[in-house]
Amino acid sequence: MIEYWPWWLGALALAGITLGFWVIIGRTLGVSGSWSRTAGWRESRMVERIEAPMRKNPSAMEDALLAATLAEFGEQQTLQTLYAASAGAATLPNAKRTTPTAAKKSAKPAPLADRTPWGVHVTFLISMLIGGTLAAVSMGELQWHFDLGSVHTMFFGSGMEMWVALLLGGTMVGFGTQMGGGCTSGHGLSGCSRLVPASLLATGVFFGSAVAVSFFVEVISK
Amino acid sequence: MTSLQQHLRYAAFGLLMGLTLSFIGFTNYGEIHKMFTFADWRLFLTFAGAVALSMVGFFVLARGQHITKKPLHKGTIPGSILFGVGWALTGSCPSIALVQLGQGYIPAVFTIVGIFFGTWAYKHVHREFFRWDTGSCE
Numbered sequence: 001m002i003e004y005w006p007w008w009l010g011a012l013a014l015a016g017i018t019l020g021f022w023v024i025i026g027r028t029l030g031v032s033g034s035w036s037r038t039a040g041w042r043e044s045r046m047v048e049r050i051e052a053p054m055r056k057n058p059s060a061m062e063d064a065l066l067a068a069t070l071a072e073f074g075e076q077q078t079l080q081t082l083y084a085a086s087a088g089a090a091t092l093p094n095a096k097r098t099t100p101t102a103a104k105k106s107a108k109p110a111p112l113a114d115r116t117p118w119g120v121h122v123t124f125l126i127s128m129l130i131g132g133t134l135a136a137v138s139m140g141e142l143q144w145h146f147d148l149g150s151v152h153t154m155f156f157g158s159g160m161e162m163w164v165a166l167l168l169g170g171t172m173v174g175f176g177t178q179m180g181g182g183c184t185s186g187h188g189l190s191g192c193s194r195l196v197p198a199s200l201l202a203t204g205v206f207f208g209s210a211v212a213v214s215f216f217v218e219v220i221s222k
Numbered sequence: 223m224t225s226l227q228q229h230l231r232y233a234a235f236g237l238l239m240g241l242t243l244s245f246i247g248f249t250n251y252g253e254i255h256k257m258f259t260f261a262d263w264r265l266f267l268t269f270a271g272a273v274a275l276s277m278v279g280f281f282v283l284a285r286g287q288h289i290t291k292k293p294l295h296k297g298t299i300p301g302s303i304l305f306g307v308g309w310a311l312t313g314s315c316p317s318i319a320l321v322q323l324g325q326g327y328i329p330a331v332f333t334i335v336g337i338f339f340g341t342w343a344y345k346h347v348h349r350e351f352f353r354w355d356t357g358s359c360e
Contacts, residue, residue: 004247007264011271013242018272019279021235025228028289029235031317032341039341116232117225124232128317131240132249132324139244145327148313151252156311163332165311170319170336171343172308177316178344179352180301181292184315187302188269191292193276194284198294202302209306214258217310 002139018189027116030186031128032177034121039174044118051115155221180206240321249321251313258310295354312336 005013021029037044054060069078136142147153147162156162177183180202182191187206191199246268247253256262280289309315312333314322319337322330348354 002247002250004250004253004264005245005268007267007271010242010246010265010268011275013238013246014268014272015275015279017235017238017242018276019283020238022280022289023283025231025235031239031315035316035337035341036345039338040345043345116228120225120228120232123229124236125317125320127233127236128240128243129320129324131237131242132244132321133240133326134237134324135241135244135321136325141325143326145325146329148251148322148327148329151255152313162329166329166332167336169308169311170314170333171340172304172336173312173314173316173333174308174337174340174342175344175347176301176304176306176308176340178301178341178348179297180305181295181298183305183317184269185317187292189272189276192273194280194289194291195277196291198292198298201294202292202298205299205302206306206309209303210310211258211260211306213307213310214255218255218259 002141014189015193018185018193022190028186028190030182030190031125032183032186034124035174036178037116037118037121038125041118041122048115048117155217176206239317240324243317243321244325249313249318249325254309254313297352297354308336308340 004010018029021027066078073081133142147158148166152162156165173183180187182188182199182202184206187196187199187202192203243249246265248265248268253262253265257265260266305315312319314330314333314337316337319330319333323334
């Protein structure tokens with residue numbers, strides 16, 4: 001029988017991770033978001049590729065828009081529109097004697113969302129797996145298991161039913177956390193600790209439904 | 223932050239998560255089941271204590287700062303119900319299945335495949351039918 005950490009030590013460690021993540025990485029901790037970026041790696045990669053030149057040169061987007069506008073409407077009409085627009089903005093202190101180019105330069109390009117590359121999210125998920133291995137080694141428990149322990153086997157068996165239950169349950173976890181916008185870490189730890197209404201509601205609901213199903217499973221397998 | 227720095231930082235926190243979740247027994251189905259049936263309050267207190275300590279921490283560290291709040295939308299309740307049912311069936315929230323596999327629990331492969339498929343499927347269902355702003359977890 002493994003001796004697990006007492007509640008206060010676990011609480012300290014989890015709170016340390018939640019706060020440390022926010023302080024060091026600058027985002028709130030949330031594992032289902034990493035799943036989302038990993039399962040959507042194709043979209044993530046496409047977005048990263050398209051954004052790359054805009055990150056390198058923030059005005060690339062505006063240059064491209066201006067070029068497209070010129071191609072569509074011709075120089076005369078584009079200039080007229082830009083002059084009209086800058087005349088309208090003349091009340092602004094930095095818009096005096098504005099030429100179209102100056103108007104274009106004075107406007108700050110909208111910053112792109114600071115996106116974490118999807119590969120980093122994969123690293124995050126894989127390192128959790130390695131953390132599990134290290135923990136098992138340190139507890140002298142590292143070995144292959146073909147079930148999830150005696151309690152799970154008692155409810156779901158160890159054959160086909162167990163595999164189906166895990167596949168189905170896993171799909172519900174994946175679909176549900178995306179639909180609900182977060183999981184135990186994102187809603188439960190990062191959200192509840194900041195009293196975010198959506199997170200408090202989500203945590204109450206997923207905890208409550210897990211309680212209901214757990215009692216149900218226990219009753220029907222008796 | 224360069225890309226390498228990001229990889230290293232996320233890897234460090236991933237390792238810490240994997241270790242902590244193992245040491246507190248959050249990866250053990252029996253322990254999770256005892257929490258959900260209130261047969262043992264240890265894990266419940268661990269979680270509640272972590273929320274309380276983080277609340278104090280955010281209050282002190284994040285004073286006056288704006289941190290994005292997840293939006294409440296039509297998917298919050300049905301999604302969370304699905305997640306809760308799945309959690310009770312598998313004993314696994316999104317990080318647990320990975321840690322279980324790392325410890326050598328082979329059935330966790332099925333949970334991982336399920337989570338991956340469910341996450342992928344949601345993207346498509348959402349794009350086709352829902353289109354509400356779910357706010358991502360990152």
